Amino acid sequence: MRRREFIKLSSASVGALMLGSQIEAENWLANPLARVEEPWHAGEVTTMYTVCENCFWHCGIKAYIADGKVFKLEGYDENPKSRGMLCPRGQAAIMQTYDPDRLKKPLIRQEGTKRGDGKYREASWDEALDYIADKMKLIKKDYGSESVAFFAHGAGDSWFAEYLPAAWASPNAAKPSVSICTSPRETASQYTFGRGIGGHEPIDWEETDYIVLIAHHIGEDTHNTQLQGFSIARKKGAKLVVVDPRFSTAAAKSDTWLPIKPGTDTALLLAWCNVLISENIYDHQYIEKYALGFEELAEHVKDMTPEWAAKITDLDAEEIRRVAREMAAYAPRAIIPPGRHTVWYGNDTQRMRALYIVNALLGNYGREGGFYINKSPYLEPYPHPQFPLEPAAGGCSGSGGASTVESSYRPPADAGKFFAHTTAVQELIEPMISGKPYPIKGLICYGVNMFHSIPNVPRTKEALANLDLYVAIDVMPMEHVMWADVILPEATYLERYDDLLGTAHKTPFIALRQPVIEPMWDSKPGWWIARELGMRLDLMMYFSWENIEEYLETRLKKIGSSLDKLKAKGTIVQKGRPYLKDWEARGRNPFTTHSGKLELYSQTFKEAGFDPLPVYQETIQAPAAHYRLLYGRSPVHSFAKTQNNSLLMEMHSENAIWINFDEAAELGLKTGDYVYLENQDAIREGPIAVYATQRIRRDCVYMVHGFGHKAKGLKIANNRGASDNYLQTNYTLDPISGGAGLRNNFVKLIPGATKPRHSRIARLAKDRRI
Amino acid sequence: MARLAMAIDLAACVGCAACAVACKLENEVPAGDHRLWIRTTESGIFPDLTVEFRPEQCLHCENPPCVPVCPTGATYQTQEGIVLIDPEKCIACGACVAACPYDARFFHEDGYVSKCSFCEHRLKDGRLPACVETCPTLCRSFGDLDDPNSDISIALKEADRIDVLRPEQGTGPKLFYLNSPKKYGLNQEVAK
Numbered sequence: 001m002r003r004r005e006f007i008k009l010s011s012a013s014v015g016a017l018m019l020g021s022q023i024e025a026e027n028w029l030a031n032p033l034a035r036v037e038e039p040w041h042a043g044e045v046t047t048m049y050t051v052c053e054n055c056f057w058h059c060g061i062k063a064y065i066a067d068g069k070v071f072k073l074e075g076y077d078e079n080p081k082s083r084g085m086l087c088p089r090g091q092a093a094i095m096q097t098y099d100p101d102r103l104k105k106p107l108i109r110q111e112g113t114k115r116g117d118g119k120y121r122e123a124s125w126d127e128a129l130d131y132i133a134d135k136m137k138l139i140k141k142d143y144g145s146e147s148v149a150f151f152a153h154g155a156g157d158s159w160f161a162e163y164l165p166a167a168w169a170s171p172n173a174a175k176p177s178v179s180i181c182t183s184p185r186e187t188a189s190q191y192t193f194g195r196g197i198g199g200h201e202p203i204d205w206e207e208t209d210y211i212v213l214i215a216h217h218i219g220e221d222t223h224n225t226q227l228q229g230f231s232i233a234r235k236k237g238a239k240l241v242v243v244d245p246r247f248s249t250a251a252a253k254s255d256t257w258l259p260i261k262p263g264t265d266t267a268l269l270l271a272w273c274n275v276l277i278s279e280n281i282y283d284h285q286y287i288e289k290y291a292l293g294f295e296e297l298a299e300h301v302k303d304m305t306p307e308w309a310a311k312i313t314d315l316d317a318e319e320i321r322r323v324a325r326e327m328a329a330y331a332p333r334a335i336i337p338p339g340r341h342t343v344w345y346g347n348d349t350q351r352m353r354a355l356y357i358v359n360a361l362l363g364n365y366g367r368e369g370g371f372y373i374n375k376s377p378y379l380e381p382y383p384h385p386q387f388p389l390e391p392a393a394g395g396c397s398g399s400g401g402a403s404t405v406e407s408s409y410r411p412p413a414d415a416g417k418f419f420a421h422t423t424a425v426q427e428l429i430e431p432m433i434s435g436k437p438y439p440i441k442g443l444i445c446y447g448v449n450m451f452h453s454i455p456n457v458p459r460t461k462e463a464l465a466n467l468d469l470y471v472a473i474d475v476m477p478m479e480h481v482m483w484a485d486v487i488l489p490e491a492t493y494l495e496r497y498d499d500l501l502g503t504a505h506k507t508p509f510i511a512l513r514q515p516v517i518e519p520m521w522d523s524k525p526g527w528w529i530a531r532e533l534g535m536r537l538d539l540m541m542y543f544s545w546e547n548i549e550e551y552l553e554t555r556l557k558k559i560g561s562s563l564d565k566l567k568a569k570g571t572i573v574q575k576g577r578p579y580l581k582d583w584e585a586r587g588r589n590p591f592t593t594h595s596g597k598l599e600l601y602s603q604t605f606k607e608a609g610f611d612p613l614p615v616y617q618e619t620i621q622a623p624a625a626h627y628r629l630l631y632g633r634s635p636v637h638s639f640a641k642t643q644n645n646s647l648l649m650e651m652h653s654e655n656a657i658w659i660n661f662d663e664a665a666e667l668g669l670k671t672g673d674y675v676y677l678e679n680q681d682a683i684r685e686g687p688i689a690v691y692a693t694q695r696i697r698r699d700c701v702y703m704v705h706g707f708g709h710k711a712k713g714l715k716i717a718n719n720r721g722a723s724d725n726y727l728q729t730n731y732t733l734d735p736i737s738g739g740a741g742l743r744n745n746f747v748k749l750i751p752g753a754t755k756p757r758h759s760r761i762a763r764l765a766k767d768r769r770i
Numbered sequence: 771m772a773r774l775a776m777a778i779d780l781a782a783c784v785g786c787a788a789c790a791v792a793c794k795l796e797n798e799v800p801a802g803d804h805r806l807w808i809r810t811t812e813s814g815i816f817p818d819l820t821v822e823f824r825p826e827q828c829l830h831c832e833n834p835p836c837v838p839v840c841p842t843g844a845t846y847q848t849q850e851g852i853v854l855i856d857p858e859k860c861i862a863c864g865a866c867v868a869a870c871p872y873d874a875r876f877f878h879e880d881g882y883v884s885k886c887s888f889c890e891h892r893l894k895d896g897r898l899p900a901c902v903e904t905c906p907t908l909c910r911s912f913g914d915l916d917d918p919n920s921d922i923s924i925a926l927k928e929a930d931r932i933d934v935l936r937p938e939q940g941t942g943p944k945l946f947y948l949n950s951p952k953k954y955g956l957n958q959e960v961a962k
C-alpha cells in the first residue's frame with residue numbers, strides 16, 4: 001500500500017468541532033512511530049459483476065478491485081439473490097482466493113506411495129491431464145465407461161456432474177447436494193405437487209403472515225435472500241413458530257417454541273392434519289378444486305389427534321391444537337417452509353409429504369404468502385451433438401435426474417436401491433469396494449469434500465484405496481484431496497468463468513460468473529479442465545467451442561442478449577408466473593403429477609410399494625448413556641469449506657458440543673471443558689469444547705458441522721473443533737428419495753480431554769492480508 | 771447540520787456477523803482487532819429462554835468522553851457528530867481508550883488508535899456505512915436525527931422500545947438499540 005502524504009480533510013470534517021478540547025490544531029505532536037497507510041478505496045477502484053461461490057446460494061456480487069486485487073465484495077440491487085446485501089461468508093470469500101495454503105500446481109502422487117500418504121511431485125498440466133485420460137481410457141476398455149464415477153459440488157458441477165460425464169457416458173455422476181441434503185424434500189414435492197422445490201426455495205416471504213419452521217435454522221444458515229425474506233416477514237408482523245429440539249437463533253425470534261423430541265416431526269404434522277380436518281378449518285375450496293385423495297387423508301388421520309401426537313412428540317396437546325388453529329386463521333398466508341437439509345431419519349420423504357400436505361390443507365401452494373410457483377429462466381444450450389447419456393445426477397434445482405438410461409449402457413450402480421431417479425452419492429461408494437452390481441474403478445471428484453459430507457468415512461477411505469484412478473479437482477488441500485492420484489488446482493470463483501447461472505424464481509434470472517482477476521499460481525478454471533480432458537478423451541465433438549467466451553456468447557445470443565450486455569448488467573431478470581391465478585389466466589395447470597392434481601394420496605407410491613399417505617414411524621433410539629447427535633450451521637461458515645478462511649475463523653474458530661445444562665452437570669461438565677465424543681460404533685472424535693446450555697433438550701446434543709479438519713495443509717483449519725461427519729458412521733437410507741438419514745448417530749461425552757493448543761487465528765491471519 | 775446516528779433492531783438481528791465482516795474488509799481492520807463485534811447473551815431456564823444478539827461499536831456520543839482527554843486533538847467530533855481519529859495526529863497515548871466507557875477503541879498495529887468511523891469515507895460518496903448496507907436482516911438504520919423522514923428517525927418512531935448502552939454515563943450515545951428481546955432492557959428503558 002502506498003503511504004499517504006497527508007490526510008485530506010473531508011467536507012464533513014472541515015471546521016471540525018473539538019468539543020472540550022483546548023488544543024489548537026497546529027500544536028499537535030506527530031507520532032513518529034505511526035505508519036499511516038492509504039486505504040484501498042482512496043485510489044482508483046474499478047468494479048465488476050460476478051457471482052458468489054462461498055455457498056450454493058450464488059448471490060450476485062460486485063467486486064471492488066484496486067491495484068489488481070479484490071478488496072471488497074458487495075451485493076447489488078438488481079440481482080434477486082443479493083438485493084444489495086451479502087452474508088458474512090460471501091464477503092469474506094476473498095480470503096480464500098488469497099489463501100497461501102491454496103493448491104498451486106498440478107500434483108501427481110509419488111510412485112510407490114499409498115493413497116493417503118500425501119506425498120506428491122509437481123507436474124505440468126499436460127502431464128497431469130494425459131495421466132488422467134490414459135487411465136480413464138484403460139478403465140473404459142476393461143470395465144466400460146460407467147466404471148468411472150463423477151462427484152461434483154458447486155457452480156462448476158455443471159461441467160463435472162453433467163457435461164463431461166454425459167459426454168463420456170457414465171450414469172454414475174452424483175452431487176452430494178442431492179442425497180445428503182435436499183432429495184427428500186425434492187422427491188416429496190415432485191410426487192405431491194408435480195414440481196420440485198428448486199435451489200431457491202419458492203417461499204413468498206414478503207407476503208406471509210404466519211411461519212412455522214421445523215428444524216429450519218434460518219439465521220444460523222445465512223442463505224442471504226432467505227434471511228432477508230424471513231426478516232422482512234417478521235418486521236411486517238408475521239407470527240413465528242419454531243419446532244426444534246434446540247433453542248436455535250430462529251427459536252430466539254419466535255412467538256412460540258415447540259421443543260420437540262427429535263425424530264417425531266411426522267407425528268406432529270399428522271396431528272396438524274387431524275385438527276385442520278376434524279375442526280373443519282382447512283381450505284375447502286382449494287382442496288376441492290386442486291387436490292386428490294382428501295377422503296383417504298381424512299380417514300387416515302382421524303385418530304391422529306393432538307393427544308396422540310403429544311405423547312410421541314413430548315409437546316403439549318393444546319399447544320399443538322393452538323398452532324393448527326392459528327395456521328388456519330392466517331391461511332393461505334401461512335406456511336411451513338420445507339427447509340433444505342432434509343435427510344434426517346431415513347423416512348424423510350414421508351415426513352416431507354406430511355409437511356406439504358399440511359401446506360395443501362392451508363391452501364397456500366401457488367397463493368400469495370405461501371409457496372409461489374417458480375419458473376426457470378429461458379435459456380438455450382450450446383449446440384452440440386446429443387450426449388450418449390442424459391445427465392444423471394439430478395439437482396436441488398428441481399430436475400429429477402435421468403428417467404431412463406440408454407439401453408446400450410448399464411444403469412447407475414445404485415439403481416434399485418431407492419425409488420427416485422437421481423443418483424445417491426453415498427450409494428456409489430459400496431460398488432467401489434464390492435464391485436457390485438459392477439465395479440466403479442475411477443473417480444473424478446470436483447469440489448466434493450469426501451470426508452466431511454458423505455457418511456461412514458472409514459468406508460469412503462476403503463473405497464478410495466481400492467480405485468484404479470482417483471482425481472481431485474479443488475482449490476484447497478483438503479484431507480480427501482491429499483489422497484488423490486492426481487490433484488488439479490482449480491482457479492477460485494473470482495478468477496474464472498463458469499457456465500451461466502440460471503435460477504428458477506419468482507422473477508427467473510440469469511447471472512454471470514466471470515473472472516475479476518487473473519488466476520493466481522498455476523490454477524485453471526473448471527471449464528478449461530473439463531474441456532482439456534474431453535479433448536484427450538476423444539470427445540472433441542462436444543467441446544467444439546474454442547473458449548468459454550464463445551460458449552457463453554453463443555448461449556446468450558440465442559436469447560437475444562450478449563456477453564458484453566451481461567457483463568455490464570451482471571444479471572438478466574425475466575418475468576415469472578408465480579401464482580395459480582397467473583397459470584389459470586393462461587389456461588395452464590401447474591400440477592404436473594400423474595393425475596394432474598395436487599396429490600394428497602399418492603397412487604404412484606402405493607404402486608411402488610410405499611405408503612400412499614405418510615405414516616409416523618418411530619426412529620432408532622439412543623443406546624444407554626448416549627445422546628442423539630444433531631448438527632447444524634454457523635452463520636459464518638459454509639459446511640466444511642470455510643474453516644481455513646482467516647476472516648471467518650476470526651469470527652468463529654471452533655465448534656462446541658451443546659449439551660443440556662442439567663445433563664452436563666450430571667456428567668460433571670461445564671462450559672469450556674474439553675471432551676471426546678465417542679459414537680455408537682466406538683469412533684472417537686475431538687477434543688471439542690463443551691457448551692452447557694439451557695438451549696437444548698436432554699436427549700440430544702448438537703454441534704456445528706464442518707469443523708475438525710485433519711488436513712495438515714490447511715494451516716488454520718487443521719484440528720480446530722471436531723467433525724460430525726466422522727461420527728456419522730451410520731446412516732439410514734430413505735427408500736424413496738435415496739437420501740442418507742444422518743440423525744441416527746449417537747454419542748457419549750468422554751470427559752478429561754485437554755484443550756488443544758493452537759496458534760491464535762489473529763497471528764496466523766497476519767500473513768494473510770490482501 | 772445533520773446529526774448522524776445509527777439504530778439496530780435487536781428483534782431482527784441474528785448475530786450473523788455480516789456487519790462485522792463488512793467492517794473488517796471496508797476498513798482493513800487488522801487481524802485480531804475489531805471496530806464492530808457481537809455480544810450474545812442468553813437468559814432463562816428451559817424452555818422459557820431469551821437470546822439477544824447485540825452488535826457493538828463506537829456510539830458516536832453527543833458528549834464523547836474520549837475527545838476532551840486527547841492531548842493532540844487527534845480525536846475530534848465532526849459537525850455531523852461523527853467522532854473521528856486523525857491517525858497522523860495520534861500519539862497512541864491511550865487516554866481516549868481509557869476514557870471510552872464502551873471499549874470501542876483499540877491500538878492499531880500501525881501505531882495509532884482506531885475505531886468505528888461510521889464509514890465516513892463512504893458517507894462522502896453518498897453511500898451508507900458498510901455494516902448498514904450489507905446486513906441481510908435489514909435491522910440497521912442510519913441517518914440524520916434532525917430529519918424526521920430519515921431512515922433512523924422512522925425506525926426510532928416505529929420502535930416499541932429504545933435502549934442505549936450505559937445511559938448513566940451521560941454520553942448521549944447515537945447508537946440506539948431497538949426492541950431488545952430482554953425483558954428488562956439493556957440497562958434501563960429510555961423514554962421514547
Ligand code: SF4
Binds near residue numbers: 052056086091
Ligand atoms: S448466501 Fe452468502 S455465501 Fe451464499 S452465495 Fe450469498 S453471499 Fe455467497
Ligand code: SF4
Binds near residue numbers: 784786
Ligand atoms: S449483519 Fe445485521 S443481523 Fe447480522 S449481526 Fe450484523 S446487525 Fe445483526
